[in-house]
Amino acid sequence: MTEAGKAALEAARKYESGIVSFLREMIAIPAESGREGERCERVRREYVRLGFDEVSYDRLGNVVARIGTGPLKILMDGHIDCVGVGDPQAWEHDPFKGKLEDGKVWGRGAVDELPAIACMAYGATILRERGVPPGVTLYLTASVMEEDCDGYCLLHLIEKEGVRPHVVILGEPTDLNVYRGHRGRLEATISTRGKSAHGAHCDLGINALYKMAPIIADIEALHRRLPSDDFLGKGSVVVSFIECTSPSLNAVPDSARIYLDRRLTRGESVESAMRELRSLPHLGDAEVELLAYDEISWRGERARQEKYYPTWTLPEGHPLVEDVVRAVQAVLGNPPKISRWSFSTNGVASMGRLGIPTVGFAPGLEELAHTTREWVATEDLVRATAVYSLIPESLVRHKDELIAAFATKDGD
Numbered sequence: 001m002t003e004a005g006k007a008a009l010e011a012a013r014k015y016e017s018g019i020v021s022f023l024r025e026m027i028a029i030p031a032e033s034g035r036e037g038e039r040c041e042r043v044r045r046e047y048v049r050l051g052f053d054e055v056s057y058d059r060l061g062n063v064v065a066r067i068g069t070g071p072l073k074i075l076m077d078g079h080i081d082c083v084g085v086g087d088p089q090a091w092e093h094d095p096f097k098g099k100l101e102d103g104k105v106w107g108r109g110a111v112d113e114l115p116a117i118a119c120m121a122y123g124a125t126i127l128r129e130r131g132v133p134p135g136v137t138l139y140l141t142a143s144v145m146e147e148d149c150d151g152y153c154l155l156h157l158i159e160k161e162g163v164r165p166h167v168v169i170l171g172e173p174t175d176l177n178v179y180r181g182h183r184g185r186l187e188a189t190i191s192t193r194g195k196s197a198h199g200a201h202c203d204l205g206i207n208a209l210y211k212m213a214p215i216i217a218d219i220e221a222l223h224r225r226l227p228s229d230d231f232l233g234k235g236s237v238v239v240s241f242i243e244c245t246s247p248s249l250n251a252v253p254d255s256a257r258i259y260l261d262r263r264l265t266r267g268e269s270v271e272s273a274m275r276e277l278r279s280l281p282h283l284g285d286a287e288v289e290l291l292a293y294d295e296i297s298w299r300g301e302r303a304r305q306e307k308y309y310p311t312w313t314l315p316e317g318h319p320l321v322e323d324v325v326r327a328v329q330a331v332l333g334n335p336p337k338i339s340r341w342s343f344s345t346n347g348v349a350s351m352g353r354l355g356i357p358t359v360g361f362a363p364g365l366e367e368l369a370h371t372t373r374e375w376v377a378t379e380d381l382v383r384a385t386a387v388y389s390l391i392p393e394s395l396v397r398h399k400d401e402l403i404a405a406f407a408t409k410d411g412d
Helices: 003-014 016-027 037-049 114-130 152-160 199-204 208-225 270-278 319-332 347-353 378-411
Strands: 054-057 063-067 072-079 104-106 136-143 167-170 184-193 236-245 255-264 287-290 292-296 302-306 358-360 375-377
Touching: 003 016, 003 114, 003 319, 003 378, 016 037, 016 104, 016 114, 016 378, 037 054, 037 063, 037 114, 037 136, 063 114, 072 114, 072 378, 104 378, 114 136, 114 378, 136 152, 136 378, 152 302, 152 347, 167 347, 167 378, 184 208, 184 270, 208 236, 208 255, 255 270, 270 287, 319 358, 319 378, 347 358, 375 378
Parallel strands: 072 136, 072 167, 167 358
Antiparallel strands: 054 063, 063 136, 104 375, 184 255, 184 287, 236 255, 292 302
8 A cells, every 4th residue: 555545545534424425315315317306406415515626417318516616527437227126025134225234235236336436436525625637627427228239328428529538437346346347249139920720729839939949949049159268258149038928818929039149259250249139040021120219218209229238358557457457456455356347338429439447346246236135345335436536637747649539539
C-alpha cells in the first residue's frame, strides 16, 4: 500500500456510512430494465448533493455527472437496472430491503451492479476534495436497460449524446480484480411448423415439437465441438426456452420455437455462428432468426438493435490496464488478478463496437449476480471507493498517449 493509497482509504472510510446508505436506498427501489425512473432520480439527487460540476439525464434516461474539464475524458459506468427477483419466498432476505448484517449488504443489485454506482460517486467526491488533475474530465454514468440489451446505453451516450471518452471503467463485479474482456454473445431462435390434428387422430397431423426434437439434439452436439480460447474460455450454445402453439391440450402442436443463448469466444463472429445454426443436420425447413431488441426507455426514447454483442479483449499491457492495476495495488497492497468476466457487459459497446479501451473493476462476486443471495462486503465498498478516487490520477501519466490513440482511431 502506498502513501497515496493509505490516504485514499482513510478518506473513503470517513464516507462509509454514506456509501452504505446510498447503496441500500438504491436496492430498496425496484428498477427492472425500462422502469428505472425512480431509482435514476435517487442517483441524480445524490450526484447533485455531492456537488458535481454537471448532472443531467440524457434522452435515454442515463444519469450523467461530470467533474473537471481536462482533455483526457474518463468514463466510469455502472448500470442502474437489475433483473427481477423471481419467487420472493426463495430469498433469505427481502430483495428490496438492502439489509445490512454482519458487514454485508444484501438484496437484488447488491452485486450486479449498484455497489459500483455508490462507490464511483464517493470516489469522485474524494478526488474532487483532493483536486481533480487539470488534465482530466471524469464522467459518471448510472446507465439504463443494460440487463435487457447490454451496451445499448453506452452506444446511445457516445453516438447520440456526444460524450466521447478516451477510456471506460465498468462497474460489473470483479471482486476487486481488474478484468479486460469477455466472450461475446447473440440471441437467436429456431422455429418449426407442423400441422394440427386432434390428439385422438395424431397421425393425421405433423407435430412441430417432434420436428424440433432432433434439432435440439443437434444444438447439444454443436455445443460440445465449439472452440475454446485460453483466456476467454469456450464458446457455448444452450437452448434457454421453448414454446409451441396448439389449438388445445389434446391436439398436435402446429408450431414450435426454441430460444438460444450463444456465447462467442475469440475467432467467432455473428456470421460464423449463424452459419453453424443454419447448417444443423436436422434443420430441414426450420427457420433460424437473429433476434432484435426494440423497447422504449423510461424517458420515452426508443431503443433498437440486433441482439448481437461482440467479443472483446484489451491487451494486458495496455496503459489502461496498467494504470488501473497501479491504483488497485496502491490501496490493497498486492497486485490484483487480471482476468475476464464469464458474462457480458456494456463493454460490448465501448470496446466491442467502438474500440474505446475498457476495463472493469468493482466489488462483489460475479457468481452471485442474478441469484437470491446477492451480497457485498462493506469493507470492499470502502476499498473500491478509494481505488476509484485514484484511477484518474493514475491515468494522467498516459494522458497524451491515450488521447493520441483516440484521435488516430477517430480519424480512421
